[in-house]
Amino acid sequence: MEHYSQRVRNSILPLSIGDTLPKAFEEWSVTENVVDHETPQETCELCGQESLRYHFEIRNSLNRNTIWVGSQCILRFGLSVFENGRVLSSEDAKKKISRIMDQLRQDACLRALERVAEAEDDSEILTIALNYFKKNKYLSPKQAFVVLWRLNKHRIDHSPSFFKIDLKHDRSKAQLREMELSRVRVLWPALSSSQREIAIRYGHTPPPA
Ligand SMILES: [Zn+2]
Incomplete structure (x- = not known):
């Protein structure tokens, strides 16, 4: 387990039931909650990566703990991404995350245009x-x-x-x-x-x- 940083262990193990990282990660899945912070100012609560603009919420299915992470960690640690009640393959999970990001960017773009429309x-x-x-x-x-x-x-x-x-x-x-x-x-x-x-x-x- 050399490739997991101490930071990741310290973040996730105290919030999980499983006592190893592979067991712990099995307990976590991505929720419907995604936030666009508009500017890159947030931190991934799993790996500590800074300057994140988009935050995805993940939840532990056993104890309901939640934390906010970046999209990369979801894919890097193979956290479960659900659609219509089933877990997606890693390839489909990647597609879904990028679809969500596109939608967030499009929404932000529309908000920016609305501000332009109000100002002109x-x-x-x-x-x-x-x-x-x-x-x-x-x-x-x-x-x-x-x-x-x-x-x-x-x-x-x-x-x-x-x-x-x-x-x-x-x-x-x-x-x-x-x-x-x-x-x-x-x-x-x-x-x-x-x-x-x-x-x-x-x-x-x-x-x-
Ligand atoms: Zn991260």
Whole structure:
């Protein structure tokens, strides 16, 4: 057990029933509670890693003790991650954790955009786009331009994949077809590969690499 640090032993054994680390870790699983602290200021209560932004709660199934840990420790120590009442394989656990992190980042990105919308005078289009996105989980090309342009302008942490763009409806297709190239290029990172092909068919060209 050389690879476990003394810090990990001291954190988890007093809170567990099992007297060895492998036995103790079997007792712990990830709960539904996840917190985004907005800034990297938290510490993993298991390994002591600092500067964590996201905290996952883990609970001991035998004595109900709980602590807050970083996502890496969940995977590193193979703590149980449940979905629909069954324990996920380590590969699926990894996927689920990264899905949760993506969702947290997307939520944070939306909160940041809402603050922008509140602070700007002419932000009606942005407010409408945000409400539309929350309801439908996608944006029209025009709305996506407004959102992505603001994200870039205010340097808000985001992944272009957070915002799905609708190209199924005729109105959305028309918006993309008629859009100025400079705006299409703002949208470009958020377009899927098949949507990029459609854009090229409409006569647009990809941004220079
Ligand atoms: Zn840790």
